[in-house]
Amino acid sequence: MPFTYTTASVPVLTSVAPASGPAAGGTTVTLTGAGLATAGAVRFGSTPATSFTVVSDTHITAVAPAGTGTVQVTVTTPGGTSNGVPYTYSVTPALSGVSPNQGPTSGGNTVTLTGTNLTGTTAVTFGATPATSFTVLSATQISAVVPAATPGPVDITVTTPGGTSTLQSAYFYVSTPVLAGVAPPSGPLSGGNTVTLTGVHLVEATAVRFGATAATTFTVVSDTQITAVVPPGADGPVDITVTTAGGTSNAVTYTYLAAPVVTTVVPNQGPTAGGITLTLTGTRLARTTKVLVGGNPAGFTVVSDTHLVADALPGPAGPVDVTVTTPGGTSAPQPYTRVGTPGI
DSSP: OOOOOOOOEEEEEEEESSSSETTOOOOEEEEEEETTTTOOOOEEEEEEEEEEEEEEEEEEEEEEOOOOEEEEEEEEEEEOOOOOOOEEEEOOOEEEESSOOOTTTTEEEEEEEEESSTOOOOOEETTTEEOSSEEEEEEEEHHHHHHOOOOOOEEEEEETTTTEEEEEEEEEEEOOOOOEEEEOOOTTOOOOOOEEEEEEEEEOOOEEEETTOEEEEEEEETEEEEEEOOOOOOOOEEEEEEEEEEEOOOOEOOOOEEEOEOOOOEEEETTTTOOOOOEEEEEEEETTOEETTTEEEEEEEESSEEEEEEEEEOOSSSSEOOOOOOTEEEEEOEEEEEOOOOOO
């Protein structure tokens, strides 16, 4: 019986996808080429594929074995062994830190991830949520835009062709601070007085501002309270805000007050026994908290921002100072003279 000789062509490979995977192997790749239908072996370097399936004369799927570095993938058929296409074993990434490690629940801030073997990163997640975007800066650094989430800690995970790395509870979502009030709500233009801010989510405050001016100093008392020393300011209201890693709070109003001015005291003299009423005129008198006659507190009634009446206190004969105090300060003194009863 005569023999029939057939010529089998040598297989040809054109690509492998994906072209990389973890050193532990297990990645399923697709080989594309020609003359693959009778494949009897697929090798990654000198190591046989864990398994392979001939899909057609132009495609084979294969499971990569464990390996290191870059190797040539080849296919062997009765016609011979194909050319090689490169496949790279990627090393496993290792995350070591994130900075800053906290931010607002709204996300949108940028953090820097550090570690090793980060080249080729394909995914960055905060908890189960992908980063809004990320940029691989180097093999040791990634810049990522944080997605929105609920308050609390989350894991950060980086995925590369070499595998994944997770930092447990590495990033903390912080609630935006909320201010409810300030006490006292006003003070002098010179500042220097201490106010108490109340609200929630205040514990990690990094700044307290009166308008655009930073508080002289501030102390976080608790998550619901901050004491702050007021900086100097201009006459009128300003917004107080608190800033934390969670963002900047709503504003509460604080009013800078100029000191009161007393222009006249009528009458400007009276008996040493007191018992008469003095009328004080001036400006910024509406918020009066104290009237002193000769250094002693006197009873008073505010009539308007320009008028108040006060009791003339008894005392020895002679001139004394009359002053008015408000949250804006103390007025310059005006004279009042006690006149003794004439002798007979």
